[in-house]
Amino acid sequence: MRGSSLRFRLAALGALAVILSLTAAGYVLVHLFSIHVERQALAEMEFQLEQVIAAIQEQEDGFHFAAQPLNDPRFARPYGGRYWQVDANNQTLRSRSLWDYELPRTDLQPGSIQTTNLPGPDGEQLLALRRHVQFPSGAKAVVSTAMNATELSQARREFSQDLYPYIILLGAFLIVGQLFQLTYGLRPLRRIGSHIAALRSGDEKRMGDDWPQEMKPLAREIDGLLEAREAAIEKARFRAADLAHGLKTPLQALMGEASRLRQRGEDDPANAIEGVTEAMQAHVERELARARAALSPGHARAEIADVVDRVLGVLKRTPRGKEIDWHLDVPDHLSAALDPADLAEAVGALAENAMRHAVSAVTIRAGDADEFVELHIIDDGEGPANKDLVDLAQRGMRLDQSSNGTGFGLSIAKDIAEAAGGWLTMSPRDPGVCFTLSLPTKLI
Structure with missing residues (x-):
């Protein structure tokens, strides 16, 4: 089964790790991009807020603007996506982009600044920056600038669309590189399998030392087993030879005794002894042949x-x-x-x-x-x-x-x-x- 393959398991686990890691990395990058874009938007709105505050003049009949506070055409276009509003007592000044819509009021602590989400004039969600301002006369006002939050979502979506193809391409390169790494890294395992097969077939006699450092102990152990096996085989062969030599002398003595009996005219006892001796010789030869066949060296x-x-x-x-x-x-x-x-x-x-x-x-x-x-x-x-x-x-x-x-x-x-x-x-x-x-x- 493929699940039992070491290569398949390593490749599958590596591919899963690459996919999970790149997915998490893509999510984190998009999240960081969103934070960066929002930070840039707030910095821009703070600058716009300062411009609106700088343009406000306090007169006897209320607050007025000495000049147009912001030149960005989006503040002049109805529902243009950029908005400002000044709330002072019962007076409200707002950008033309709000048209007939008024941002919800809120109370702030003196000198405080607030980042919040507000409903917009066209039903959209707004990201707003508000500051509590106190003028030299003691009059107080809350100045707000806002922008359409959909722009931030759109920027995040476009960044994701641009990023993920490269993430997928990077993942493919990493997986292919991992497969090459596995192929090269596991090559000694295939080699050791073929080398052991060569040992079985007799084409090789020893594993040798030409192996990676991590596999040398295994090769040395296999060579040690082979040497021990050959020593045991050689010892068994000597014992079989000693057995044959030890039996040869008494069997020859029996054949000599049968010859002497025949010379004295006792043919029946001589024939009986020769028959038994020949049968014993055949048994010994057969068992020695089986022993030699079983103890044949591996090469x-x-x-x-x-x-x-x-x-x-x-x-x-x-x-x-x-x-x-x-x-x-x-x-x-x-x-x-x-x-x-x-x-x-x-x-x-x-x-x-x-x-x-x-x-x-x-x-x-x-x-x-x-x-x-x-x-x-x-x-x-x-x-x-x-x-x-x-x-x-x-x-x-x-x-x-x-x-x-x-x-x-x-x-x-x-x-x-x-x-x-x-x-x-x-x-x-x-x-x-x-x-x-x-x-x-x-x-x-």
């Missing part, structure tokens, strides 16, 4: 053509092997992921079985099959019946009870193939039988 690789040539070189020197017409078709480039000694033992068991049952010829050929290599060994003998094929690889099973074999060769070949991750199959031919040894080209 083992066998060249098929070389192993087959060595096996046939031995068999052709036997009396029976000299009588057989050997047909060989094994390409040089084929290899299998197992120890050459194990492959030689499996091929030797199958080739010896084919030689023993062949009439005149044995064919050995090999080829690729996906990630496996198939080695076919075919004899032209009489061959078993279909119902007997299943029994051939069972322990000690021989269809030809008159031969001298112990019946463990096919079972050993089967065990070696399965330990390497392959299998042994048998199929009847006309004439003869075909044994197919399927072995992986990469380590399991």
Whole structure:
């Protein structure tokens, strides 16, 4: 599932963080812009307020203006969006822009200034600045300037419309940059996966030190495990060799005792001892073969053509092997992921079985099959019946009870193939039988 991908989770969390951060940043920027615009508007209205106050003259019949207080045409145009008003006792002076509308009055403390929101002449909301003024004669007035608050909202909206496309573009750049960062940052993880696969396939023997600083401890631990495994395998191989050597001497002694009994004319006891000894030897060889196959080093690789040539070189020197017409078709480039000694033992068991049952010829050929290599060994003998094929690889099973074999060769070949991750199959031919040894080209 994509949710289980480290790259996907980091990319999703990073993209979410970028989106949330830029959204919050955009909101804060718009808010700061609104505060700035309102501050500028209040500064402008304060300046206008000072101009209105400076233009007021107190006379006997009330307040008048010595000149037009403000030259901005918006104060002269009805509902122009800029307004001023002077409230003194029962007298009210106001800008032409208010037309027949009068701003609501309010009481202020002497010398105080107030920022407030008021309803406007056209139903709009106004931002107003008011100041309490006391003249030298003692007369008091409240002077107000106001502006349409919609202008501030419009400025904020236009700023948002200009800002958010750049916010979105910045977010896209940040997300793409984060994806590039993830790709570069996680590259060693992909590399370590492929390197471990190479260790499994035998193409590499150690992780090495060419890793980022944070991954070197992991690489060293893996190399330590590999070294410990190889040391354990080597120790087990020595123990298997010691076992074989330890059993060889007593078995040879038993065979010598059987020979002495035969020389004295005691054939029955001699035959019994030889039969038991041969069975014990077969059991020991089989178990040692299984042990060697199970303990094959992780980088083992066998060249098929070389192993087959060595096996046939031995068999052709036997009396029976000299009588057989050997047909060989094994390409040089084929290899299998197992120890050459194990492959030689499996091929030797199958080739010896084919030689023993062949009439005149044995064919050995090999080829690729996906990630496996198939080695076919075919004899032209009489061959078993279909119902007997299943029994051939069972322990000690021989269809030809008159031969001298112990019946463990096919079972050993089967065990070696399965330990390497392959299998042994048998199929009847006309004439003869075909044994197919399927072995992986990469380590399991």
